[in-house]
Amino acid sequence: MTSLLYSEVEEELRAAVRGVLADKSSPASVLARVESDAPYDMGLWKTLAADMGVAGLLIPESRGGAGASAREVAVVLEELGRSVAPVPFLTSAVLATTALLAAPEDPGDLLSRLASGDLTAALAVPFSASPYGFRDETVTAGADGTLSGRVTAVAGAAVADVLLVPASGALYAVEAGHATVETVPSLDLTRPIATVTLWSAPAVRIASDLSGVRRALLTGAGLLASEQLGVAKWCLDTTLAYLKERHQFARPIGSFQAIKHRMADLWLDVVRARAAARGAADALAGEEDPSLAVAVAQAWCGDVAVHVAEEALQLHGGIGMTWEHPLHLFLKRAKAAQLALGTPGDHRQQVGVLADLPA
Amino acid sequence: MNEDEIRARARAFREATPASDRLAFLRARFDAGLAWVHFPEGLGGLGAPRELQLAVEQELEGTPQLDPGLQAIGLGMAAPTILAFGTEEQKKRFLRPLWTGEEIWCQLFSEPGAGSDLATLATRAVRDGDEWVVDGQKVWTSGAHHARWAILVARTDPDVPKHRGLTYFVCDMHAPGVEARPLRQITGEAEFNEVFLTGVRLPDDLRLGAVGDGWRVAQTTLMNERVAIGGNAGRRGGGMIGMVAQTWRERPELRTPDLHQRLLRLWVEAEVTRLAGVRLREQLAAGQPGPEGSGMKLAFASLNQALTGLEVELRREEGLGYDDWTFRRSESVDFAGRDAGYRYLRAKGNSIEGGTSEILRNIISERVLGLPSEPRVDKDIPWKDLPR
Known part of the structure; x- marks a missing residue:
């Protein structure tokens, strides 16, 4: 049965991933890492991929995977977006894995090795x-x-x-x-x-x-929406906390109506981003053609993540322009993700095709 | 003095003055009243209408010029404030080397706790005989490491409401206790500084305006700053829209119908904003900038952000790259420099620096449109008792 809510199992998976990320991937540690020679955190990736088994979510149990679906993958991506964790989950466990799942040949038993986290x-x-x-x-x-x-x-x-x-x-x-x-x-x-x-x-x-490659790109685009949701949610939550705490004119800046209305609009954007991202994940997990759900999710979430990150920076004022504050990591992730796996314009154009709205 | 007379004067000056020594030429130009013709005689001007400056610039084209990047704060903000509020001695002392660029200026206004609410600033200046002792921290100071002087607003009376306890100073950036540290931005570079002031002693003759009148003096600076940031009208299709347009023209493979409509919309917005800037300049030709300047800066910021965001999107695969994240101190402010990713990130500051877009909207709604202001809880409370 399709649902846009989260199941109990999905919430448990979220809590487990969030716990690991809180422990091993704070914004400050990510900021320190991205300037090092090893921007991807392979220690964290080993914990997630091998110890927790998230690398094998899409891989059938017969090949050593978890036999889960795009819905669980989407939950992991939300959490990874929320912490801009520098791990190759989307690129290895979603894009490459989907292409390999669609391939008739797997000579080196790559899927099993991907599922166990031995291989990226x-x-x-x-x-x-x-x-x-x-x-x-x-x-x-x-x-x-x-x-x-x-x-x-x-x-x-x-x-x-x-x-x-x-x-x-x-x-x-x-x-x-x-x-x-x-x-x-x-x-x-x-x-x-x-x-x-x-x-x-x-x-x-x-x-x-190349049918498997196209399927991988479609799956990646649809699930990227969940990562973008996570990015947007972090920006929204972090900004909300700052607006309550930062005082100017002898009051919290969040008490100004002009700011409150903007936050309400951003919240509504994120509410709909969540629904769209869930819709795409659920469609990708189901039997029917997920194309329209993917195009809608990516057309919406790609722009929303950028918009929320940009507004977060503006509402933080000067501190948001500093390297020291982690916000820029989220803005840069959001802007690059907007270009990834098709721009929002590409996905809107596809909506035109699929929803019978020809040019 | 009319345009013909000014042109004749500029031509005569050009013929009589060797241009081989840049500094000597600029000093002579100042002394001839051809620096800024609307300034008084003896202070680099001729007491002429401001719009006649253009005639001077045309006559002196190809002669040694100022460095607009390095001198921006001095020319755009310090000079009009010194002219409006300085003593005769201060005007004589500061304006000539400011204009020639022999002395670079920076601005010590914003603080970590005082951004949009500048008047709540906490840097203290305490009187000690003929001197003031200054302690505090300033932020977002461009060019502090080059500057000889700064314009500084400090709190001289914490026992009165915030706007009334401020005093405006010229700060000696070479004085003991002044320390500038680079502040890294999201672009990777450090264009600004944090400036720490610790027991800095300033003689009273560096005070600009009356004790307690610092807010009024600062308003002159800020009005001029907003015009300096947003008021450069430029040519049709130039500036940031020109850069995106160039990419569009040179790269047909990047074009889509969606991007085309968005580009055209922004081109029209850039053009009407430019025309509004031209019109504002014409209105203000003889006078001081008013609150309308805030509108131009507001438009400039939102347009720059939309255009640079579009350009990164337009470039697709290239937009995923970035030219260089190396931490270095940039020598001057350049919104347009480097690649599209840099311009995108740098433009985010345009709606924060020199008055946030939120503050500018308040200025427009209250001072231009005459809407009632929000209830103010801090107007009559002594600064020291404000919640923060």
């Missing part, structure tokens, strides 16, 4: 790739089965052991050691992107078409 993977497409217009143009498969080419702006590639690379209309698995992965300065400090270069890299073909 990344889908080698630009993070901005849209589920609607994706074309693999930059990598080609040679006659000898090796791959050559370059993919830019790949999220999560720097910490992946295996890269799933679309090339010449098929999907290949490449050991990361056979690729050059160069992290570039990224707008989102907590999910840096990298350039992946392949020079006659040995590869194993796992699917003969």
Whole structure:
């Protein structure tokens, strides 16, 4: 039965993830980490992926996973968004895992190794790739089965052991050691992107078409909405606390009606973001075509997360412009996520197609 | 003095003055009254209408020029305040090296606890004979590490309501006890500073205006600041809209119908804002800026934010990158510098610095539209008794 609420099991999962993140990934520690040589927190990732088993949520029990659904994944993403935790959950346990689940071949038993947390993977497409217009143009498969080419702006590639690379209309698995992965300065400090270069890299073909890649991009877009919800919720909660505490003109600034009305509007945006994100997660977990629910969620949540983060900065005033305050990590995550897996404009256009509103 | 006379004077000055030594040329230009023609004679001006400055600039094109980035606070804020409230000695002492750029100025107004509510500021100045002893912390001070002087507002009487206990000073940035520390921003760089004032001794002749009159003096500075930030009309299609337009023209593969409509909407908004700025300039040509200047700064901030946000979105994959997060001190304020991601983040400050957009909306609604003000709980309470 479909539901936009959270089940008891989902709430328990949330509480467990939140507990780990509160313990191991405070905003201050994330800020310190993103400036280090290792922006992704692989210690935290090991705890989440291996010890808690979140890496295998989408993987069937027969392959060592939890056999859960997109709904549980969405709850984890809400919490990861709420803490901008620099872990490759979306890129490995959602994007790469979905592509692999759709592939007919899994020669190295990659799914079991992903489920156990022994292995981390990344889908080698630009993070901005849209589920609607994706074309693999930059990598080609040679006659000898090796791959050559370059993919830019790949999220999560720097910490992946295996890269799933679309090339010449098929999907290949490449050991990361056979690729050059160069992290570039990224707008989102907590999910840096990298350039992946392949020079006659040995590869194993796992699917003969790109339908699984498109399914992964659609799933990723739909579930990214839950991460955006988490980002927006942190910004809303943090701003709310600040408005109660910060005094100007001898009163809490949250007592000014102009501020209260803005907060009420933001709250309403987030209420609807939650419903949209739940709608997409539920549709992705079900049997029917999730396309419209995904397009709606991404068209709404991508912009809402940016808007709430921008308003949070403004309502914090000068302190929000400082590096020292963690708010900028959320703004940068929100802005980069808006571009990820299709822009809100791309998703609106898809709504036009699916809701019979032609241009 | 009319335009023809001013042009003749500028031409004669140009012919007679060698431009090989930049500083000597600027000093001579100040002494000839061609620095800012609306200032009085002897203070770099000719007592002429403000709009005739344009004629001077045209005649002196190609000669040594000021550094508008480094001198922005001095020229835009300190100078009009000194002119309005300074003693003859202060005007003579400060205005010439301020204009030539020999002395750089910064602004010590905002504090961690006093942003939108500037009048609640807590930096204390206590009289000690012919001197004042200043203690406190200021923030968002651009150029503090270059500055020779600062304009400073401090509390001289905590026992009266907040607006009445303030006094305005010129602060000697080389005095013992002045320390500027870089303040890193979300862009990665430090364009501003925190300034710590510890037992800083300022002679009474650095006071600007009467003791207790600091709020009124500061209003002159702030009105000028808002015009300086938002009042540069520029040319059609220039500034931030020009940068987005350039990306749009050069990169047809990025275009979508959705982005096109949004770009056109912003282009129209940029153009009507520019025209309103031109009109405001014409109205104000001879006088001091009024509260209408707040509207321009409000529009500038929201437009910059919309345009830079759109540009990052337009660039898609490139928008996921960033040029450089290195922590460094920037030499001057540049809203337009570097890549689209930088401009997006920097523009977030436009609605905070120099009066938040919320405060500007209050100014417009109360002082332009004449709407009643909110009930004020802090007006008649001594500053020291305010809740905070």
